[in-house]
Amino acid sequence: MQNMKLSYFTNDDSFPLFIQFGRHDIPLFVHGHDDFYELVTVLDGSAEHVVDGESSIIRKGDVFVIGNGISHGFEAPDGLRICNIMYRPEMLFPGDSDIRQLPGFHALFLLEPYLSSTQHFQSRLRLTPSDMARVMPLINAAEAEYNTNSPGRKTMVLSLVRQLAVLLSRLYDCPTKPREISGIADAAAFMETSFADSIAISDVIEKSHYSQRHFIRLFSAAYGMTPQRYLLDVRIRHASAMLKESVLPVTEVALRCGFDDSNYFSRVFRKYTGRSPSEYRTQN
Numbered sequence: 003m004q005n006m007k008l009s010y011f012t013n014d015d016s017f018p019l020f021i022q023f024g025r026h027d028i029p030l031f032v033h034g035h036d037d038f039y040e041l042v043t044v045l046d047g048s049a050e051h052v053v054d055g056e057s058s059i060i061r062k063g064d065v066f067v068i069g070n071g072i073s074h075g076f077e078a079p080d081g082l083r084i085c086n087i088m089y090r091p092e093m094l095f096p097g098d099s100d101i102r103q104l105p106g107f108h109a110l111f112l113l114e115p116y117l118s119s120t121q122h123f124q125s126r127l128r129l130t131p132s133d134m135a136r137v138m139p140l141i142n143a144a145e146a147e148y149n150t151n152s153p154g155r156k157t158m159v160l161s162l163v164r165q166l167a168v169l170l171s172r173l174y175d176c177p178t179k180p181r182e183i184s185g186i187a188d189a190a191a192f193m194e195t196s197f198a199d200s201i202a203i204s205d206v207i208e209k210s211h212y213s214q215r216h217f218i219r220l221f222s223a224a225y226g227m228t229p230q231r232y233l234l235d236v237r238i239r240h241a242s243a244m245l246k247e248s249v250l251p252v253t254e255v256a257l258r259c260g261f262d263d264s265n266y267f268s269r270v271f272r273k274y275t276g277r278s279p280s281e282y283r284t285q286n
């Protein structure tokens with residue numbers, strides 16, 4: 003099996019993103035992704051999609067994400083036409099992006115790729131004709147802009163692709179999905195939206211409808227950290243932004259980021275960043 007790198011498609015290291023329309027009249031060999039994710043929208047036709055040896059039928063309106071380290075290919079294509087957007091997540095979705103407040107973002111862009119790599123899980127967002135009518139102008143505009151040399155091209159492409167990601171995340175219907183998708187996505191989004199409140203992990207677990215032990219195990223496996231650490235990361239991320247972008251006193255920043263004790267906040271902040279809040283503010 004061939005493992006592909008993003009440099010196979012683009013050699014612009016400063017802009018690790020590639021967009022193309024593709025038509026498949028013959029099978030596409032199974033291949034892996036070495037250092038990028040791929041957002042696929044089926045524009046027309048159908049095919050048998052093979053992911054890590056498991057097959058399912060894809061057709062017009064299906065949207066899915068293939069993660070890093072996952073092998074996939076197409077068999078028996080029938081008029082298959084797709085849009086591929088290949089990207090590195092850290093560029094497209096920086097840590098301070100408010101797209102993380104959407105359960106559909108966690109489901110489509112994080113959890114589905116993870117589950118497909120660990121459990122041969124195959125799910126996807128299925129767009130209705132009216133959904134496609136909203137999505138296609140963004141796809142067409144992003145692809146057209148990507149293939150120009152106009153000044154501001156990168157900014158415009160990033161803006162359009164991020165708009166597309168937000169729209170797809172909003173269209174993703176979490177309640178209809180299995181609990182390993184919907185429960186974890188709802189819990190992660192809850193932490194992103196409620197970090198300023200005095201929430202406890204028990205509140206987060208309640209959103210998932212899992213037992214504490216099962217939720218912590220599933221969440222930690224998917225995100226590479228415990229939910230407690232995730233919530234702390236969210237709070238420190240927002241505190242860092244406030245310290246850079248506002249003149250609020252450190253005590254007020256602490257309160258607005260869910261820390262009742264400013265001394266505890268300062269200790270945790272230094273542990274995360276290597277600097278006190280005041281030092282971080284003056285050096286940024």
